[in-house]
Amino acid sequence: MIEVSVVGGGSWATALVKILTENKIPTNWYLRRNEQVKHIKEKGSNPSYLPQVRLNPLFIFPSDNLLEVIERGQIVIFAVPSAAIQAVCNELDSSLFTNKMVLSAMKGTVGANNEVPSSFISRILNIPATQIATIAGPCHSEEIAASKLTYLSLSCTNQDTVDRLSVLFRRPYIKVCGNDDPMGVGYASIYKNVLGIASGMATGLGYGDNFMAVLVSNALFEMQNILASTPAEQREMLNSTYAGDLLVTGYSNNSRNRRFGELIAQGHSAEIAVNKLGMVAEGYHATQGLFGYANEKELNLPILTTVYRILFGKESIETGFKKLEEKLI
Numbered sequence: 001m002i003e004v005s006v007v008g009g010g011s012w013a014t015a016l017v018k019i020l021t022e023n024k025i026p027t028n029w030y031l032r033r034n035e036q037v038k039h040i041k042e043k044g045s046n047p048s049y050l051p052q053v054r055l056n057p058l059f060i061f062p063s064d065n066l067l068e069v070i071e072r073g074q075i076v077i078f079a080v081p082s083a084a085i086q087a088v089c090n091e092l093d094s095s096l097f098t099n100k101m102v103l104s105a106m107k108g109t110v111g112a113n114n115e116v117p118s119s120f121i122s123r124i125l126n127i128p129a130t131q132i133a134t135i136a137g138p139c140h141s142e143e144i145a146a147s148k149l150t151y152l153s154l155s156c157t158n159q160d161t162v163d164r165l166s167v168l169f170r171r172p173y174i175k176v177c178g179n180d181d182p183m184g185v186g187y188a189s190i191y192k193n194v195l196g197i198a199s200g201m202a203t204g205l206g207y208g209d210n211f212m213a214v215l216v217s218n219a220l221f222e223m224q225n226i227l228a229s230t231p232a233e234q235r236e237m238l239n240s241t242y243a244g245d246l247l248v249t250g251y252s253n254n255s256r257n258r259r260f261g262e263l264i265a266q267g268h269s270a271e272i273a274v275n276k277l278g279m280v281a282e283g284y285h286a287t288q289g290l291f292g293y294a295n296e297k298e299l300n301l302p303i304l305t306t307v308y309r310i311l312f313g314k315e316s317i318e319t320g321f322k323k324l325e326e327k328l329i
């Protein structure tokens with residue numbers, strides 16, 4: 001019987017473990033804090049993230065021993081914040097991954113070169129591109145916790161890998177779509193977090209639905225520009241994997257990035273907003289990473305530039321948005 005290993009103890013990892021264990025797949029689960037591991041073993045729920053989710057104890061094997069967890073699974077899912085993936089990979093040797101399939105569940109940029117998480121993992125752990133996939137789509141963990149209908153996408157250049165991973169995630173409330181554009185999905189999943197922050201800032205500043213619609217449609221153009229810098233043979237950006245995730249992050253109250261933007265608009269510093277959130281807002285670091293990438297590629301992205309100047313360039317949020325008003329169409 002196939003076993004899966006999940007690395008990360010946060011809300012997304014918990015939602016993925018819920019799906020896997022409902023499908024009766026033995027799931028080895030690495031969480032870095034031992035008290036979390038003990039609580040899950042004793043009570044069958046994660047005390048820190050999505051505590052309302054009851055997990056079937058027969059199929060979860062939580063542990064704070066990373067190597068043991070990785071060794072046990074034939075499929076390894078990485079679901080930590082992208083800022084943590086370098087530290088996690090530093091503890092691992094590529095020999096651990098021989099003949100394993102890997103799935104990146106992260107939506108952020110990695111390292112000084114702003115790599116897409118799946119590319120980073122593939123390079124550092126020597127995983128062939130055909131053996132590593134990305135899971136994405138509009139998929140707030142809170143809704144998966146409540147078993148609300150969700151469309152996940154699995155993206156890999158190898159259809160066989162997509163097919164083999166897809167069966168793990170199908171549930172009555174989960175539909176799985178295949179995709180062969182992991183780089184494009186990676187960049188779209190990173191950019192949508194920046195739009196989430198912009199949307200939260202706009203809400204916090206008191207803009208209404210009319211402006212929000214303009215902001216989000218302009219963001220679709222920005223996503224299109226970013227995607228054009230990573231060409232693909234076939235890509236339909238209006239597919240929910242790309243545009244749908246942008247929309248849910250821009251509009252949903254579940255979005256951490258949107259809440260982060262609202263906190264900034266309320267006058268909090270980025271550090272305080274991160275602490276108040278208690279969960280990762282990938283868009284914060286991604287804004288910096290993507291801004292560097294956009295400059296390198298000479299892309300004109302007014303929303304990204306505005307968020308960057310507010311978060312990292314000391315521009316006031318009011319001035320930033322006044323200037324942005326003139327650039328949107």
Ligand SMILES: NC(=O)C1=CN([C@@H]2O[C@H](COP(=O)(O)OP(=O)(O)OC[C@H]3O[C@@H](n4cnc5c(N)ncnc54)[C@H](OP(=O)(O)O)[C@@H]3O)[C@@H](O)[C@H]2O)C=CC1
Pocket residue numbers: 008009010011012013032033048049079080081082084087088105106107108139140141142278279280282
């Ligand atoms: N939440 C969601 O709905 C979705 C999230 N994602 C993506 O999934 C990724 C993870 O996000 P999410 O689960 O929401 O984040 P959370 O903030 O909910 O949780 C982060 C988890 O990572 C752990 N962690 C942090 N640093 C390390 C480290 N160095 N080593 C090991 N574990 C570490 C934290 O441990 P501790 O608790 O001890 O701090 C915590 O368990 C992000 O890239 C996000 O964009 C994708 C789709 C949906």
Ligand SMILES: O=C(CO)COP(=O)(O)O
Pocket residue numbers: 107137138139140193196245248249254255256257258280281282
């Ligand atoms: O990726 C997500 C939804 O698809 C989660 O977005 P947030 O991190 O903004 O909550």
